[in-house]
Amino acid sequence: LDVEVEIISIGNELLIGKTLNSNANWLAKRISSLGLNINRITVVGDDVHRIAAVLKETITRNPKYIITTGGLGPTFDDKTFEGIAKAFDSTLNVDVKAMEMVRRKYYEYAKEMGREKFELTPARIKMAKIPEGSEPLPNPVGTAPAIKLCQRKLTVFALPGVPSEMKAIFEESLTPILKKAAGNLTFYESSLLVTGIMESEMAPFIDEVMHDNPYVYIKSHPMGVERKPQIELHLTTTATNRATVKNRISRALAQLTEIVQTKGGKIIHPNT
Amino acid sequence: LDVEVEIISIGNELLIGKTLNSNANWLAKRISSLGLNINRITVVGDDVHRIAAVLKETITRNPKYIITTGGLGPTFDDKTFEGIAKAFDSTLNVDVKAMEMVRRKYYEYAKEMGREKFELTPARIKMAKIPEGSEPLPNPVGTAPAIKLCQRKLTVFALPGVPSEMKAIFEESLTPILKKAAGNLTFYESSLLVTGIMESEMAPFIDEVMHDNPYVYIKSHPMGVERKPQIELHLTTTATNRATVKNRISRALAQLTEIVQTKGGKIIHPNT
Numbered sequence: 127l128d129v130e131v132e133i134i135s136i137g138n139e140l141l142i143g144k145t146l147n148s149n150a151n152w153l154a155k156r157i158s159s160l161g162l163n164i165n166r167i168t169v170v171g172d173d174v175h176r177i178a179a180v181l182k183e184t185i186t187r188n189p190k191y192i193i194t195t196g197g198l199g200p201t202f203d204d205k206t207f208e209g210i211a212k213a214f215d216s217t218l219n220v221d222v223k224a225m226e227m228v229r230r231k232y233y234e235y236a237k238e239m240g241r242e243k244f245e246l247t248p249a250r251i252k253m254a255k256i257p258e259g260s261e262p263l264p265n266p267v268g269t270a271p272a273i274k275l276c277q278r279k280l281t282v283f284a285l286p287g288v289p290s291e292m293k294a295i296f297e298e299s300l301t302p303i304l305k306k307a308a309g310n311l312t313f314y315e316s317s318l319l320v321t322g323i324m325e326s327e328m329a330p331f332i333d334e335v336m337h338d339n340p341y342v343y344i345k346s347h348p349m350g351v352e353r354k355p356q357i358e359l360h361l362t363t364t365a366t367n368r369a370t371v372k373n374r375i376s377r378a379l380a381q382l383t384e385i386v387q388t389k390g391g392k393i394i395h396p397n398t
Numbered sequence: 399l400d401v402e403v404e405i406i407s408i409g410n411e412l413l414i415g416k417t418l419n420s421n422a423n424w425l426a427k428r429i430s431s432l433g434l435n436i437n438r439i440t441v442v443g444d445d446v447h448r449i450a451a452v453l454k455e456t457i458t459r460n461p462k463y464i465i466t467t468g469g470l471g472p473t474f475d476d477k478t479f480e481g482i483a484k485a486f487d488s489t490l491n492v493d494v495k496a497m498e499m500v501r502r503k504y505y506e507y508a509k510e511m512g513r514e515k516f517e518l519t520p521a522r523i524k525m526a527k528i529p530e531g532s533e534p535l536p537n538p539v540g541t542a543p544a545i546k547l548c549q550r551k552l553t554v555f556a557l558p559g560v561p562s563e564m565k566a567i568f569e570e571s572l573t574p575i576l577k578k579a580a581g582n583l584t585f586y587e588s589s590l591l592v593t594g595i596m597e598s599e600m601a602p603f604i605d606e607v608m609h610d611n612p613y614v615y616i617k618s619h620p621m622g623v624e625r626k627p628q629i630e631l632h633l634t635t636t637a638t639n640r641a642t643v644k645n646r647i648s649r650a651l652a653q654l655t656e657i658v659q660t661k662g663g664k665i666i667h668p669n670t
Contacts, residue, residue: 137617138615138617138634139617139619139632140423140426140439141426141430141436141437141438141439142426142427142430142436142585142587142634143423143424143425143426143427143428143429143430144427144587144632145423146418146419146420146423147418147419147422147423147439148418150419150441151412151415151417151418151419152415153415154412154413154414154415155414155415155416156415157415158413158414158415164413164414165413165443165448166413166440166441166442166443166448166452167412167413167419167440167441168438168439168440168441169422169438169439169440169441170438171437172617176437176438180438183455199597199618199620200597200598200601201597201600201601201604201605201617201618202601202604202605202608203616203617203618232598235596247598247599247601247602248602249598249599249601249602250598252601253598268620269598288620313414315414315416324507325471325472325473326472326504326519326521326522326525326541327519327521328473329472329473329474329519329521329524330519330520330521332473332474333473333474336474343410344475345409345410345411345444345473345475346471346473346475347411348471348540348560360411360416362410362414
């Protein structure tokens with residue numbers, strides 16, 4: 127039933143902690159809300175061999191979609207296309223459509239900057255050198271085109287790392303495709319903030335409620351410390367229609383609420 | 399030379415985008431600053447098989463340290479120890495030291511809450527059931543002990559997912575070990591904010607400077623848009639003493655500064 131997605135975040139800045147991986151978080155939220163299931167997120171540095179290795183490993187897990195972010199720009203350390211080509215044993219070629227996308231951008235930039243001409247330098251042409259068989263996706267807010275590469279049942283999307291560009295391309299080019307892939311799948315979540323009961327006391331009751339509501343996943347997040355306990359119970363479910371997911375969550379919430387009250391706890395901020 | 403580390407972040411909340419992976423970011427920053435090298439960060443859900451699979455794959459890459467976060471609590475979805483035991487083909491046993499750590503915490507909580515007694519329920523005992531051969535590490539701010547598991551040249555640390563607990567255990571138990579492992583290795587970084595030059599124009603000069611400074615890694619981060627260009631050039635290096643790393647970075651910074659000025663660009667905010 128599940129449509130599986132994997133995210134690969136590319137960039138040394140993520141591995142040295144210079145940059146917080148907010149791209150993966152944004153994608154995870156958007157993709158889950160579309161009803162698809164994220165299986166794994168992998169962060170790897172700007173290295174062709176490592177990018178290719180991560181891609182190959184990911185492919186063996188048979189996700190329907192792989193989405194990469196980062197590494198599409200004009201500098202030497204932008205190595206995502208090279209990594210993809212290596213993983214798929216293909217080559218990089220200047221793509222006519224991609225080249226036209228890049229050319230048009232620099233034409234516009236030159237005009238806006240009052241420059242008479244612009245050059246298509248190797249660094250700029252590099253952004254249009256895409257893996258054989260892939261299709262460029264327009265970048266509405268930046269320069270580097272993204273790509274879409276289909277191979278048998280797998281589709282790989284490579285998006286830029288600049289958040290505004292990544293988001294714009296996702297909404298324009300990926301959302302329609304992923305929505306269609308999800309079909310009627312709907313993801314629904316809700317949570318309950320519980321106080322006055324320790325997480326370790328709630329544990330067996332969470333088990334009980336999950337047992338009684340087999341399609342609802344409940345995760346407890348301790349928000350305070352054990353002695354001033356405050357626990358967020360976060361409920362999620364996915365199903366093929368909106369009524370079902372809402373019903374499932376309501377039933378589980380009602381059961382949890384009753385247990386919490388019976389055990390002398392309080393619900394601070396229920397949001398159904 | 400490099401001492402390699404891999405981070406494994408465990409938790410469904412990360413895969414649905416409910417939680418931003420600030421733990422991995424914090425760890426990456428701390429570990430890099432200690433002079434060690436992070437090779438990969440993997441995010442996986444609360445599933446024993448998947449946790450074990452990620453661990454096994456990570457082990458094949460031969461890092462010196464694997465640090466996991468998340469999944470040590472009292473609830474059913476805390477599956478990290480089980481995943482580690484599965485990956486190492488070992489078993490979970492109630493550890494005497496770990497049990498004493500847990501018992502003492504609940505004794506204190508009960509006292510503070512004015513309760514006369516407390517029970518060591520299965521959910522609480524679960525936190526002291528650790529993989530055979532591992533050693534519990536005290537949790538100065540929470541309940542669940544972390545663990546350290548050595549096997550041949552590899553050391554695995556499993557830390558809790560609650561940020562305050564993760565950080566406290568890292569500083570108390572991991573920092574001394576990692577510092578020693580890094581030896582004299584020092585990581586140094588600096589950056590330069592450049593305006594008036596497009597990233598695609600800077601690209602060949604970054605190549606040039608990196609060629610002339612083979613131990614300095616330079617990464618350009620576009621901060622504005624190509625037509626209102628603002629680029630952060632981020633320089634990093636690692637060496638066995640502080641004078642060397644500082645020298646290397648200063649030389650590369652000086653060369654970059656000269657190029658930027660020659661090409662009509664401006665440096666907005668140099669921080670050396």
